[in-house]
Amino acid sequence: MVKCSIIGASGYTGAELANLVEQHPQMTLKAIYVSERSADADTELGTLHRRYLGQLNLPLTPLATADVAKAAEGVDLVFLATDHKVSVALAPGLLETGVTVMDLSGGFRFDTAAPYDQFYGFTHDSPEWLEQAVYGLAEWNAAEISHAQLVAVPGCYPTASLLALKPLQEAGLLKAETTPVINAVSGVSGAGRKASMVNSFCEVSYNPYGVLNHRHQPEIALHLGNSVIFTPHLGNFPRGIVATITAQLADGVTAAAIDQAYDHAYAGKPAVRLYNQLSPGHWPSIGGVANTPYCDIGWKADLESGHIVIGSAIDNLLKGAASQAIQCANIRFGLTNYPISKKAAL
Ligand SMILES: NC(=O)C1=CN([C@@H]2O[C@H](COP(=O)(O)OP(=O)(O)OC[C@H]3O[C@@H](n4cnc5c(N)ncnc54)[C@H](OP(=O)(O)O)[C@@H]3O)[C@@H](O)[C@H]2O)C=CC1
Numbered sequence: 001m002v003k004c005s006i007i008g009a010s011g012y013t014g015a016e017l018a019n020l021v022e023q024h025p026q027m028t029l030k031a032i033y034v035s036e037r038s039a040d041a042d043t044e045l046g047t048l049h050r051r052y053l054g055q056l057n058l059p060l061t062p063l064a065t066a067d068v069a070k071a072a073e074g075v076d077l078v079f080l081a082t083d084h085k086v087s088v089a090l091a092p093g094l095l096e097t098g099v100t101v102m103d104l105s106g107g108f109r110f111d112t113a114a115p116y117d118q119f120y121g122f123t124h125d126s127p128e129w130l131e132q133a134v135y136g137l138a139e140w141n142a143a144e145i146s147h148a149q150l151v152a153v154p155g156c157y158p159t160a161s162l163l164a165l166k167p168l169q170e171a172g173l174l175k176a177e178t179t180p181v182i183n184a185v186s187g188v189s190g191a192g193r194k195a196s197m198v199n200s201f202c203e204v205s206y207n208p209y210g211v212l213n214h215r216h217q218p219e220i221a222l223h224l225g226n227s228v229i230f231t232p233h234l235g236n237f238p239r240g241i242v243a244t245i246t247a248q249l250a251d252g253v254t255a256a257a258i259d260q261a262y263d264h265a266y267a268g269k270p271a272v273r274l275y276n277q278l279s280p281g282h283w284p285s286i287g288g289v290a291n292t293p294y295c296d297i298g299w300k301a302d303l304e305s306g307h308i309v310i311g312s313a314i315d316n317l318l319k320g321a322a323s324q325a326i327q328c329a330n331i332r333f334g335l336t337n338y339p340i341s342k343k344a345a346l
């Protein structure tokens with residue numbers, strides 16, 4: 001059994017994680033934490049998130065930043081489901097104890113500190129851990145994840161975008177020096193649980209935001225190895241992301257070559273479901289992935305003009321955060337690939 005604790009367990013991704021760890025046949029949830037002065041301190045998680053009433057009875061323990069090493073006591077793995085800046089403050093104190101850390105924030109997704117000043121609004125003070133962190137895109141980085149001490153679980157939009165574009169990029173099917181265009185919509189849970197004007201029910205509309213300066217643009221570009229134009233939208237539904245991506249194909253690319261690239265990339269990777277195999281003629285949707293750990297991908301190309309449109313859908317809280325963190329933990333500790341299956345190996 002892999003013994004785990006979760007910091008930030010009262011939040012949307014933290015609560016999903018607590019449920020997944022609790023259900024995992026080879027994990028045990030030892031403790032869950034919130035900040036020192038949290039309004040939810042000492043509340044049982046199932047009382048706060050009533051889907052889990054009577055099932056998740058651990059209390060949310062307040063944790064001071066100076067005492068963060070306590071969260072590593074008696075466990076093999078600590079999940080950080082905290083804001084970027086909080087994760088950057090907490091991770092080093094955990095890592096120094098030797099424990100493995102899966103961080104759901106953007107705090108360690110880049111290999112240099114510069115993007116934090118430009119896109120995150122703070123100066124990163126642990127560049128040594130940026131060098132050591134492994135990007136946890138589970139279907140692509142398993143070899144590195146399998147021996148990492150610090151895994152930076154990808155952002156939600158980057159997960160949907162990278163899983164759709166990497167098979168084409170890696171197979172050399174994208175036209176050189178062109179820029180894929182990613183338009184994506186997310187449910188409001190993507191903004192986290194804390195109240196703000198942005199996620200207030202009466203304020204939420206279907207609108208673009210972060211145009212040409214969202215922090216996921218450099219994350220996608222870095223881990224794809226190509227520039228992208230990324231425009232997120234906020235949708236008036238609770239959870240899920242659909243990314244609709246337009247790209248230009250290299251000269252002479254055939255439909256068979258595209259299918260082969262996706263088949264090759266995701267053979268034996270059951271968290272990615274290919275619509276051209278499983279549901280031809282249909283497109284991935286929020287309804288198809290909400291509350292599931294899957295990424296659904298479909299594509300259609302106009303081979304005459306050389307344009308391809310790819311649809312990619314995930315649940316932002318699961319494949320975009322908590323279930324991808326569990327996938328990384330499964331790879332790291334050699335576990336079954338729950339929640340995709342309790343039995344099959346990854
Ligand atoms: N929501 C999403 O779809 C996705 C989120 N992420 C990332 O995952 C992380 C968590 O996101 P999300 O669950 O939405 O966030 P929430 O705002 O819903 O939850 C944040 C959690 O962190 C706790 N917290 C805040 N400060 C501290 C602290 N100093 N010490 C310990 N706990 C603290 C909060 O509790 P309290 O304030 O009461 O202490 C709460 O439990 C973020 O970095 C986010 O960017 C990644 C992918 C998708």
Ligand SMILES: CC(=O)N[C@@H](CCC(=O)OP(=O)(O)O)C(=O)O
Binds near residue numbers: 232
């Ligand atoms: C709808 C919404 O607000 N989504 C969030 C992204 C989700 C997320 O938290 O991703 P990170 O881990 O990279 O922060 C946003 O656009 O900031």
